[in-house]
Amino acid sequence: MRTVLLLALMLLTACNQGPTLERLGGPTMGSSYSIQYVREPAGPPPAQVQAAVEAILQEIDLHYSTYRSDSTVSQFNQLAANQCLALPRDMLDLVRFGQHLAVQSAGAFDLTVEPLLDLWGFGPQARHEQVPDPQALAQVRLRVGYQHLRIEGQALCKDAPVELDFNSIAAGHAVDLIAERLRAMGITSFIAEATGELKAVGRKPDGSAWRIALELPREDRQIARQVIPVDGLSVSTSGDYRHYFEENGRRYSHTFDARLGRPVAHDLAAVTVLDASALQADGYSTLLLILGPERGWDFAISHDLAAVLVTRAEGGFVSRTTPAFERAMKGE
Numbered sequence: 001m002r003t004v005l006l007l008a009l010m011l012l013t014a015c016n017q018g019p020t021l022e023r024l025g026g027p028t029m030g031s032s033y034s035i036q037y038v039r040e041p042a043g044p045p046p047a048q049v050q051a052a053v054e055a056i057l058q059e060i061d062l063h064y065s066t067y068r069s070d071s072t073v074s075q076f077n078q079l080a081a082n083q084c085l086a087l088p089r090d091m092l093d094l095v096r097f098g099q100h101l102a103v104q105s106a107g108a109f110d111l112t113v114e115p116l117l118d119l120w121g122f123g124p125q126a127r128h129e130q131v132p133d134p135q136a137l138a139q140v141r142l143r144v145g146y147q148h149l150r151i152e153g154q155a156l157c158k159d160a161p162v163e164l165d166f167n168s169i170a171a172g173h174a175v176d177l178i179a180e181r182l183r184a185m186g187i188t189s190f191i192a193e194a195t196g197e198l199k200a201v202g203r204k205p206d207g208s209a210w211r212i213a214l215e216l217p218r219e220d221r222q223i224a225r226q227v228i229p230v231d232g233l234s235v236s237t238s239g240d241y242r243h244y245f246e247e248n249g250r251r252y253s254h255t256f257d258a259r260l261g262r263p264v265a266h267d268l269a270a271v272t273v274l275d276a277s278a279l280q281a282d283g284y285s286t287l288l289l290i291l292g293p294e295r296g297w298d299f300a301i302s303h304d305l306a307a308v309l310v311t312r313a314e315g316g317f318v319s320r321t322t323p324a325f326e327r328a329m330k331g332e
Helices: 004-015 047-064 072-077 089-106 115-121 133-140 169-185 278-291 292-301 321-328
Strands: 020-028 030-041 082-087 149-151 155-158 188-193 195-200 210-215 224-230 231-238 244-247 251-252 267-275 308-312 316-321
Touching: 020 047, 030 047, 030 133, 030 169, 047 072, 047 155, 047 169, 072 082, 089 149, 089 155, 089 278, 115 133, 133 251, 169 195, 169 278, 188 308, 195 210, 195 278, 195 292, 210 231, 224 267, 244 292, 267 278, 267 292, 278 308, 292 308
Parallel strands: none
Antiparallel strands: 020 030, 030 188, 082 155, 149 155, 188 195, 195 231, 210 224, 231 267, 244 251, 267 308, 308 316
16 A cells, blocks of 8 residues: 555656756757757656757768768868769758859859868868968969859759868757757747757747847956847847957958868958758858948848847947847747
8 A cells, every 4th residue: 555655656656746947958960959948747768869960960061071081071072173962952952042042143152162261271181271362372273163063853963073061050050959859759839049040939938038148259258238129030140259260460250262272351240140041040140240230231131031240340340130030939
């Protein structure tokens, strides 16, 4: 009888347990990922969620990492001109998206910047960060250009020895895949983040909104310039204030204008984009950062992007928010 009462008490206690907030994370893509999710009493335990998330991230690494010689993108990059490689469907979809951004930006955004990243010291084959010799730069620019890519069936082909770099969109793609997997596991409220790209859906256990801090673009420490509530949207911030070098008093960031073959040289320090798709937010935040404060602003307005552009000014920074961003903050 005592055993029966104890079992009944345990069942009653389990039934009375409400939703809890679970947190997990780990290394990925040379950085880290983190997941917060609301676990219902019958919901999946953290170990199961973590295994599912890390399986996705391992797959992303296998396909998109330029730091692995056995990755799919490295296999493509090692091909000579006028060759093709069969690619997974989602990888072809990312190529199509990258090509779309290249056309929209008149070639400023370009997935084939890998040789430039190496030459300037930012890529996996780089020796050290430096301003390259003009002749070396001219030679490398012959191996850059989205127009050298074409898709034939399930294969990607190139008519020049171009090399791909998906770092501007792969993390956003990973976040979309993670969000899809979490929903499939019955998780309806979560924040999924990978290398700074994130998506927030639903609400916390107490019913309050997920709140995301947008950083002020400073190298020395993290300072929140704005905290926003997010539900059902992805948040991507691209900036030139973390990965850069200086030479002869001039700053060179890892954000490249592929048309010029060099890092951007303008006062736009950071861009944040909100979108239902983390892939879209990731890609467009990079595109706007490449275009700069004026052309980026005009592009964001003409394409109705929910964006914040932070520009360096004397004594600090100036932020501009698009009408679409203001509407998103109002839940419209």
